Amino acid sequence: MAIRRRRQPQRVIQEDKHRINSKITSPKVRVVGENVEVGVYTIIEALAIAEDQELDLVEISPKADPPVCKVMDYKKFLYEQKKRDKALKAKASKVVIKEIRFGPQTDDHDYEFKKKHAEKFLKDGAKLKAFVFFKGRSIIFKEQGQILLLRLAQDLEEFGKVEQMPKLEGKRMTMFIAPKKEKK
Secondary structure, eight states: OOOOOOOOOOOOOOOOSSOBGGGOOOSEEEEEETTOOOEEEEHHHHHHHHHHTTOEEEEEETTSSSOEEEEEOHHHHHHHHHHHHHHHHHHSOOOOEEEEEEOTTOOHHHHHHHHHHHHHHHHTTOEEEEEEEOOGGGGGGHHHHHHHHHHHHHHTTTTEEEEEEEEEETTEEEEEEEEOOOOO
């Protein structure tokens, strides 16, 4: 019987997005930054300027001729960038999709009950996916399904707008309604 060895997880080495200090390969660079006289310097002079200020030389624009390097605290720069990205991510809205299912011959009471739920979903800011599910031979009532979804769209007109008109896909007829944006 063979002995199985456990595989060790591979470590992911994260590469810096920018070349810094000795990793800059260009012989001449344009140096910018605070307390720095802007100009073109050899890489040795540029590194000396950064070292005098106890900061890093960071290649910002490698495709420029000569490449542009900035004298700055690289760790602080990365920290602020991460903080900015986190703030943007927090502001991004997450789209929630709620579903409501009908049959082609849904009666009025059930329709009203489901319509109230749809209103609540749209008021809460969620997208609505309303669909009619056709079982077996009920596919012959696809016109009734379309009428039902259009009626729902008309009833919910003040809460949301139709994003996709009723569309038959297999045994389902689907319609999407997006909430209307509230004016602040």
